[in-house]
Amino acid sequence: MKEGGIVTVYAGGDVQSQAAGIKEGFEKAFPGMKLNVIVDYSKVHDGRLDFQVATKKIIPDVVQFQTLHDFPRWKQEGILMNYKPISWDKVYKDFKDADGAWTAGLIITFHSVSNKDKLGNIKTPKEAKDFLDPKLKGKLISAYPNDAAAVLFWYKQNIDKYGWKWMEDLMKQNPKFVRGTHVPKNEVKDKNTQYTTTLGTSRDASSQSSTFELPEKDGFMAWAQRVAILKSTKHPESAKLYLNWLIENQGSPWGVRTDKIPPKGYKQIWEYKNSNMKEFENFMMDRAGVESFKAQIRLFVGDVKGEPTPGELGLYPDKPLSK
Structure with missing residues (x-):
């Protein structure tokens, strides 16, 4: 409180509302404190931080991004504070820097969300080839893989296993591509939508009608979102x-700590x-591999179209663009 009672976090995400839960939880736990979370795509926030370092006008206290490659570089550049939180020893060994320059704060998983009601008698897709079911033609929706690295990798693991023919056959299904990884799962929940299933999207615990299915044979993907103090x-x-x-306050079903027991199943x-x-x-x-694969995927899905879902925050955002 003597510091001013505020902490500013640049957080990777698609829309400002994704930060509502952590803001509410933190401020409830510590009355009088203000958590100032500013959400933008991680790939935009990281460039913004590099720019702020170059211009010596750094806004955030904390960064938490999906761009895992940035954190070792930032450590080497000396802009991160080495700090090991109280439960640091309980954080899974691969989810933290040895010196405490960064520590994972939450787990994010990507695979597929389907609306069980809209699927009807169509088999809920789980494995990569399930998305090629002719009954799903015109019913699939995805974030542009050339717009989000996590979605790009979800596609890559299927192409690595089944070849580019899998992608060719997927495009015959006429999937719809949109900006923002939250948009597809919101779309399949809409009672008026034609789309039943997402590709490469995070689980959604807020809907009774949607189901997040993990494959048994093929891959899905997960990462530990890295957090660092500047x-x-x-x-x-x-x-x-x-x-x-x-x-201390981990989401469900997975957390970064070894002492957090996942739910049954x-x-x-x-x-x-x-x-x-x-x-x-x-x-x-x-990074060269990422750009090469992104360029190949673009041949299928085209250029990214649409405004960025977080909005345009500018060079030095010090508060959210919207609630």
Whole structure:
């Protein structure tokens, strides 16, 4: 509170409303504190942070992004604070930097969400080839894979296993491509939509009609969203408080801590061999490989169309663009 009672977080995401839960939870836990979360695509926020470092006008206290490759570089550049939160020893070994420069704060998983009511007698797709069912033609929706690296990797693992013919056959299904990974799952929940199933989307715990199915034979994907405190922070104790709280308050079904027991029917996320967590990290580290694969995918889906779902936040956003 002596620092001003505020901590500013640049958070990777699709829309500002995705931050509502952590903001409400943190501020309820610590009355008088304000969590100022500013959401934008991770691939935009990371460039913004690099720009702010270059211009010596750094806004956030904390960054939490999907761009896993940035954090080792930022550590090497000396802009991250080495800090090990109270439960650091309980964080899974692959989800933290040895010196505490960054620590994973939450788990995000991508595969497929389907609306059970709209599917009717169509088999709920789980494996990669299930999406090629002729009954699903015109019913699939996806974020542009050349717009979001996590979605890009979801496509890559299927193409690596089944070849480019899988992608060719998928395009014959006339899938719809949109901006924002939240848009497809929102679309399949809409009672008036023609779309029943998403491709490469995070699970949605808020809907009774939608189901998130994990494949048994093929891959899905997951990653541990990395969180770091910046050395430039003017609110170091507030930033530490936030990081401790985030690691203590894990989402469902998976968390970053080894002592968080997943619900019945689930294993720890790192126990799923087909979650491809390490493979995704390696993919993100290979920047030339990412760009090469993105260019090939673009041949199928075309250029990304549409306005960015978080809006245009500018160079130095210090508060959310909208609620």
